[in-house]
Each structure stands twice: as C-alpha cells, then as structure tokens.
Amino acid sequence: MGLSEQLYRKIFVDEKKVLNDYEFSRAIRESVDSKRPLNQVLIEHAYLSPRQYLQLLADHFQVPPSDLKVGTIDEDVMRKIPEDFANKNLTVAFGMESDAIKVALDDPSNKEVIDQLGQMLQSRIAPYVASEYSIRRALVLYSGDLTQRIKQIVVKIEDKPPAEENTSSQTVELLTAIIETAVLVDSSDVHIEPYESEVIVRFRIDGLLRTIATVPKRMEPSIVARLKVLSELKVDQTRLPQDGRFTQIIKGQEVNFRISTIPTLWGEKIVLRVLPREAHLFDIHNLGLLENDLKIIKNYLKMPHGMILVTGPTGSGKTTTLYACLQEIGNDRIDLVNINTIEDPVEYTMPRINQIQTQAEIDLTFASGLRALLRQDPDIIMVGEIRDEETADFAIRSALVGRLVLSSLHTNDATSTIIRLMDMKIEPYLISSTLSLVITQRLARRLCPYCRRQYKPDNKVINELKRNHDFDNNLARLKSSKQLEESYTDNMKFYEAVGCKRCNGQGYSGRIGLYEILAISENLQTAINNREDNNKIREIALSEGMKTMFNDGLIKVFKGEIDLPELIRVAYS
Numbered sequence: 274m275g276l277s278e279q280l281y282r283k284i285f286v287d288e289k290k291v292l293n294d295y296e297f298s299r300a301i302r303e304s305v306d307s308k309r310p311l312n313q314v315l316i317e318h319a320y321l322s323p324r325q326y327l328q329l330l331a332d333h334f335q336v337p338p339s340d341l342k343v344g345t346i347d348e349d350v351m352r353k354i355p356e357d358f359a360n361k362n363l364t365v366a367f368g369m370e371s372d373a374i375k376v377a378l379d380d381p382s383n384k385e386v387i388d389q390l391g392q393m394l395q396s397r398i399a400p401y402v403a404s405e406y407s408i409r410r411a412l413v414l415y416s417g418d419l420t421q422r423i424k425q426i427v428v429k430i431e432d433k434p435p436a437e438e439n440t441s442s443q444t445v446e447l448l449t450a451i452i453e454t455a456v457l458v459d460s461s462d463v464h465i466e467p468y469e470s471e472v473i474v475r476f477r478i479d480g481l482l483r484t485i486a487t488v489p490k491r492m493e494p495s496i497v498a499r500l501k502v503l504s505e506l507k508v509d510q511t512r513l514p515q516d517g518r519f520t521q522i523i524k525g526q527e528v529n530f531r532i533s534t535i536p537t538l539w540g541e542k543i544v545l546r547v548l549p550r551e552a553h554l555f556d557i558h559n560l561g562l563l564e565n566d567l568k569i570i571k572n573y574l575k576m577p578h579g580m581i582l583v584t585g586p587t588g589s590g591k592t593t594t595l596y597a598c599l600q601e602i603g604n605d606r607i608d609l610v611n612i613n614t615i616e617d618p619v620e621y622t623m624p625r626i627n628q629i630q631t632q633a634e635i636d637l638t639f640a641s642g643l644r645a646l647l648r649q650d651p652d653i654i655m656v657g658e659i660r661d662e663e664t665a666d667f668a669i670r671s672a673l674v675g676r677l678v679l680s681s682l683h684t685n686d687a688t689s690t691i692i693r694l695m696d697m698k699i700e701p702y703l704i705s706s707t708l709s710l711v712i713t714q715r716l717a718r719r720l721c722p723y724c725r726r727q728y729k730p731d732n733k734v735i736n737e738l739k740r741n742h743d744f745d746n747n748l749a750r751l752k753s754s755k756q757l758e759e760s761y762t763d764n765m766k767f768y769e770a771v772g773c774k775r776c777n778g779q780g781y782s783g784r785i786g787l788y789e790i791l792a793i794s795e796n797l798q799t800a801i802n803n804r805e806d807n808n809k810i811r812e813i814a815l816s817e818g819m820k821t822m823f824n825d826g827l828i829k830v831f832k833g834e835i836d837l838p839e840l841i842r843v844a845y846s
C-alpha cells in the first residue's frame with residue numbers, strides 16, 4: 274500500500290539526487306501537515322512531471338513503466354484480478370505479452386504479491402511499474418457505471434417525504450456523489466441549472482455537455498446553500514453573481530474547484546470548474562503537438578528573452594499550454610531561473626513558481642502587477658492574458674529588457690496576432706524585436722482508439738473538400754512538409770467515430786490540440802516593420818513553411834486521432 278519512506282529516500286535522495294536531505298525532510302513534514310500522499314509532495318518538491326517520476330521508478334526497479342492510460346488497458350485482462358485484491362495490493366493487470374500477463378504495481382519488487390498473482394492467474398507475470406495515482410485511477414475508472422450512483426440517490430430522495438431533517442443529509446450525499454463522479458470521469462465542469470420544476474445536473478466531458486441527473490426542485494435551496502458555505506460565499510446574496518473556490522479530497526487526491534453563481538429566472542445557476550492538481554495535464558508532451566512543433570517550442574523556451582504568445586478563442590486550452598511551457602522550463606532549469614506569473618485567476622498552483630493573482634479592488638492589475646514584478650529580478654514572466662494596451666505595452670517592454678515573457682491573446686490565427694498587437698498601439702519595431710513565437714490553438718475531440726473505424730471517403734466528400742477547403746493545395750503542402758509518411762496520403766483513408774463501452778458510446782475520448790505555430794523570421798520582422806497587412810504576413814509565413822491549423826488537423830485526421838467533421842468544425846471556429 275504505497276512505497277515506504279525509506280524507499281522514497283533511497284530513490285529521490287541517494288540514487289537520483291533530485292532532492293537533497295533537507296528538501297526531503299521538508300517534503301515529509303509537508304506531507305504530514307497537509308495529509309497529502311508523500312509521493313505527490315515529493316514529485317512537486319523535486320519538480321518532476323508524472324512522466325519523469327514514472328521513469329525514475331522504472332530505472333530504480335529495473336522494470337518497464339506503464340502510465341495505465343485508458344488506451345493501454347485491456348479490460349478483459351484487468352477483470353482477471355478480483356477487485357478486492359487489486360485495491361488492497363494496488364495492482365492492475367492491463368494486457369498480455371506472449372505467455373505472460375502484464376501487471377502494473379507501485380512496488381514491483383514485492384515478490385510476495387507477484388507470487389500470489391502467479392498462482393491466482395495460473396500464468397507467468399510480467400511486472401510493470403506504475404504510479405500509485407494512476408493505479409487507483411484505473412481501478413476506479415473500471416468499477417462499473419459511474420452515473421448509477423447519482424441516479425440511485427435521486428430515486429431515494431424522490432421516495433422520501435420532504436422533511437427538513439432529511440434534506441440536509443440528502444444534499445450532502447447527493448453533492449458528494451456528483452462531485453466525486455465528475456472528478457472520476459475527468460469532467461471539466463459541472464453545471465447545476467434550476468428550472469421551473471426541476472434542477473438539471475450536467476457534466477462537461479471532452480468539451481460537450483451531458484445531462485447526468487434531474488433532481489427534485491425542492492432540493493435546490495439546500496444544494497446552493499451547501500455549495501456557498503463550502504466556498505465561503507454569501508449565502509443570503511442571491512441576486513448578484515458570486516465566485517469563489519473550494520478544495521475536496523477525493524479518493525486521496527486533493528482537487529480544487531472554482532465556483533461561480535449567477536441568478537436566473539428560476540433560481541441561481543451554479544457552475545463548478547474542476548481544477549485537477551495532477552501535473553500530467555501540463556506535460557508539454559501530452560498536448561497533441563507534432564514532433565516537429567514540439568522541437569520548435571522547446572527551442573524557443575530555452576531562449577533567455579523574447580515573447581511567446583499563445584492565442585485562440587476562449588476554451589481553446591491556452592492556459593494549459595502556458596502552464597505546460599512553464600513546467601517545461603522548470604524541468605529544464607528551475608534552479609537557474611526565477612519564474613513569476615501574474616494571473617486572473619490563478620487556476621493551478623505550481624511548485625517553485627511565484628504566482629500572483631490580480632485583485633481589481635486594490636488595483637492589482639496585470640499592468641501594475643507586471644510593473645512590480647520587474648523589480649523582483651524575474652527571468653521568466655507569465656502574464657495570464659493581454660487584454661489591454663497598457664498590459665501589452667508592459668509585456669513588450671519586459672521582453673525588451675531581457676526577460677522571457679509568455680502570455681495569451683484572443684486571436685483566430687497566428688499571423689493576425691501581429692496585427693492585433695499593432696491595433697493595441699504597439700510600435701512595429703517593438704513587436705519585431707521582441708515577439709519570437711506565436712502558438713495558435715483549438716481543441717478537438719479525440720476519437721476513441723478502441724472503436725474508431727477506418728473508411729475510404731467517397732468522391733462526394735473529396736470533391737467537397739476540394740471545393741471548400743483547398744484540399745489539393747493542403748495535401749501538396751502536407752506532402753512537401755514531410756511531417757506525415759506518404760503511405761497515409763497515398764491510401765487516402767480517414768477514421769470515423771463509432772462508440773463502445775470504453776467511451777460510453779460517445780466514439781470520442783479526451784481532447785487534442787490543433788496548432789498553428791509561427792516563428793518570427795527575419796523576413797517577417799522586416800514585414801512587421803513595414804506595417805504589412807495580415808494577408809502579406811500570412812503569405813510570407815506560409816512560404817517559409819508555416820503549417821496551418823487545417824494542415825495540422827489533417828495530419829491528425831489521417832492518423833485517426835480526429836475525424837473529418839471535427840476538423841472542419843474546429844479549424845474554422
């Protein structure tokens with residue numbers, strides 16, 4: 274049940290030297306004080322991404338690692354181990370290899386458990402190492418229909434008379450089930466919406482809203498009150514919007530929630546945003562960037578100064594990309610640089626990074642915060658978002674005096690970012706001498722790898738692509754960029770969503786970014802100085818080999834990561 278303190282010391286301090294003795298003891302103290310799992314605190318203190326942590330374990334135990342992502346687990350093999358045994362010993366059987374069953378353990382050196390498994394399964398066992406968190410997550414994800422629990426509680430409530438004393442315990446039970454389920458299915462938001470005669474609970478999963486439960490109207494006041502108390506909002510204020518945050522421990526993991534309330538005709542509507550602590554979200558390797566793009570971004574993150582802008586509409590994953598960039602810099606050289614952020618709001622707390630939250634009521638804005646930050650000798654500054662001329666001006670000036678500045682901006686494509694900055698009254702020569710990289714993005718639904726089906730699009734579809742989406746040119750560009758093996762474009766096969774047990778019949782699971790990445794070349798600098806328009810700047814960027822978002826998505830269509838309708842929906846949104 275979890276690795277011992279001695280073993281962690283051996284791995285983190287003696288073998289891998291990612292922490293020294295002092296840092297290790299401090300992490301132990303923090304783990305005790307905060308009642309959080311030791312490995313989680315250690316990972317944060319050592320500034321490791323879950324991927325690096327897993328590699329650390331693999332090196333130590335001399336067995337291969339498994340991240341136990343949904344796509345790697347064979348459910349039939351998993352069911353071979355009784356749930357009780359799996360939970361008690363933290364083991365997940367996840368696949369077969371020749372004559373052995375692959376089993377992930379948090380401590381693969383535990384011969385006793387492996388022997389028991391061998392006897393139980395009457396098979397040779399191939400041990401793999403996995404983190405405690407990913408084992409627990411896998412065990413929970415496959416433990417039956419998750420929404421069932423909420424529905425059962427609602428049925429119970431409907432059966433019981435609406436007495437005062439029942440309501441409060443029913444509310445707690447219902448909310449706990451809703452919140453836990455939301456976290457377990459990796460939902461990003463929970464909507465609790467009052468209507469005339471009922472309350473609808475919906476989850477946003479993979480970007481789409483799904484109705485999870487319909488709750489009796491009489492529960493509404495106590496649900497709202499309970500959530501307001503949890504997040505320290507004013508319970509009696511029902512006519513104005515409020516927002517706040519709260520933390521819950523769910524299956525041993527601390528999860529942060531942001532809450533916002535808004536009055537509607539039928540009562541207060543509540544949205545909870547789930548802010549997972551897990552840093553794997555911010556691993557730059559998990560965003561869906563193509564190999565080549567990843568290389569470009571990593572190079573620019575190593576630069577001592579300049580400005581990197583992440584752009585796209587609301588909900589396109591800009592913040593995640595910014596955090597992933599900070600984490601990547603941190604992985605690389607946290608001891609050498611001073612990283613500061615100014616955000617509105619601080620969505621995730623990151624270890625060893627100084628994060629400041631803007632506070633309008635005391636006039637701590639992006640601009641005034643940046644001004645103060647510059648006196649703190651920062652090397653790297655992340656400004657949550659450039660919303661106004663003053664912030665743009667400060668951000669550019671910070672980059673000009675030798676800082677690396679990262680920020681986000683609302684623009685539809687990479688090149689129009691330059692025009693947007695000019696519209697914010699930034700002198701072209703300032704833009705050309707500071708802006709180094711623009712990453713524009715959207716999020717698309719990822720096809721479920723289990724049930725997606727390959728098909729050959731008929732001529733009607735191809736003709737439609739040629740007519741409306743410049744398909745021939747896009748294909749030609751794709752071929753010459755050599756980012757996709759020729760067999761894909763020769764075969765001309767796409768994939769479509771089907772739906773299976775693993776994706777809840779949706780055909781999709783998770784999301785993937787589509788990217789357009791613009792590195793500012795000398796030619797582009799000249800064009801900026803000459804105040805060229807977006808068409809001209811785009812023409813230059815394309816001639817220098819910029820891959821458009823459509824092209825990035827097309828590669829993902831050929832590879833079966835997204836389907837064609839999703840590309841068309843997202844690339845032009």
Ligand SMILES: [Zn+2]
Binds near residue numbers: 723775
């Ligand atoms: Zn599926």
